[in-house]
Amino acid sequence: MSAKDYVEKDYYKVLGVPKDATPAEIKKTYRKLAREFHPDANKGDAKAEERFKDISEAYDVLSDEKRRKEYDEARSLFAGGGFRPGGAGGATGGFDFGDLFNGGGGTGGGGIGDVFGGLFNRGGRQAAQPRRGADVETEVTLNFEEAVDGATVPLRMTSQAACRACAGTGAKAGTTPRVCPTCVGAGTVSRGQGAFALSEPCRDCKGRGMIVDDPCTVCHGSGRASSARTMQVRIPAGVQDSQRIRLKGKGAQGERGGQPGDLYVTVHVDPHPVFGRKGDNLTVTVPVSFPEAALGGTIEVPTLNGPAVKLKLPPGSANGLTMRARGKGATRKDGTRGDLLVTVEVTVPKHVDGDALTALEQYREATASDDPRAALFKAAEGA
Structure with a gap:
């Protein structure tokens, strides 16, 4: 591949990133494209293989800070029309491009060749470079x-x-x-x-x-x-x-x-049959009886890797109330632990008889004047 072909390749376009993309953005985009077009994932697809080669070539240049800088400078100079190799020996209008890139005329300077650095190698030989292993x-x-x-x-x-x-x-x-x-x-x-x-x-x-x-x-x-x-x-x-x-x-x-x-x-x-996860906190749903929810009391709650904890359930606890057991959650990066979020679920017995039935009927009579849906109808009428 000639130098002209090299600098005319738009590696930013190949990866689909802007020219001011950060190294992290370039790396993230490359990994996504590499997984999509990797030959192992597209067996027998010649176009995907060629695309993978182009992506790898672009990333090799843009992921290296020095090579990326040289590449950008080279493209900028060519785009401005500053270099148009032509004629015998690469000279145009009597101007010697060899002198331009070699510091020419024994001036002792490195010329524009120093700007291109590793992109354009005039020495013809370099030491074989170490190659990083694959991820x-x-x-x-x-x-x-x-x-x-x-x-x-x-x-x-x-x-x-x-x-x-x-x-x-x-x-x-x-x-x-x-x-x-x-x-x-x-x-x-x-x-x-x-x-x-x-x-x-x-x-x-x-x-x-x-x-x-x-x-x-x-x-x-x-x-x-x-x-x-x-x-x-x-x-x-x-x-x-x-x-x-x-x-x-x-x-x-x-x-x-x-x-x-x-x-x-x-x-x-894998999911757990009892506990869930919400960030650094663990979650658990604990059933309570109607008397416990209405009258309050102390309930025992299991933890993931330790003894059960006791929480105080306030009187009049509604279904869905969430309480917190501090320090019983997941381990954080700093070694501390999150909390255990305990959600109350009021259970209703499917069958009631005997003394329990009598007590509930008495409770119903005692609270007959307290209609829990009264506020709902009042709000509906005022709407």
Whole structure:
């Protein structure tokens, strides 16, 4: 790809973000698009694969602060018509673009080439750069108690790592790879048009800097193979259902000394038969009898991981009244706990006979003059 083609690519448009997008916005958009167009999710779809390559290429540039700055400056200069390579040797109207980018004429300065920095490589060779490992995503299901109090769970993951059969060289046991004659082991070559040159991965060695003549039978010369491992992961207390947790450095291994990727764990929480969750607070519905609601009293309420607590029910408690048991909820990040929200549910017996029936009939006669619907009709008439 020529320098002209490079700067004419609108990476912001590829990702669908504005030019002033923050690194966090770029990263969030990239992850969303990468999941949507990943080859594993679109098997056999050539267009999706090509789109995934474009997205990855755009993110490689825009996620790096230095490369993004160089890219923006290059596009700004080209858009202003400041550079129009043409003619023999890339000169126009007698002006030598080579001098412009090389500091020319022995002035000792770096010229505009310093502005472009790593975008336009005139040296023809660079050291092979470390490559960060890929991020890995997985899921785990916790029961309600584990989500509230935190838990350490085993996770079995499969990711790309150095092939054990060839120790990551890609060469068959007993053989060694040779240095790529095209890039002389750098993994990158300088290609260009006229006065401009762009560093890109070497096509002959696919950016590895080495060529394998007798490939490993396990990884087929790639030096990478699927690696399964089980690791103990600590899920923090108070995690919510569908929450995504990032574990830095727990993803796939890097190449050439590169940092490992990150592990993203999506947590699913099974519901509890008695307790619910509202933020840092737990919820529970407690049935009370009519006499308890009318006369008040002390009721006993269960807690999730401890002894029951006693709450004072005020006289005349209505159905749906919510009381609070402080410090009996979910664990917060600072180690404190939320509250237990107790909702009262007044129960009505399905069958009443004997002394209970007699008492209720007497109660009905005693309260006959107290119509609970009187205010309702009065409001309806005044409306």
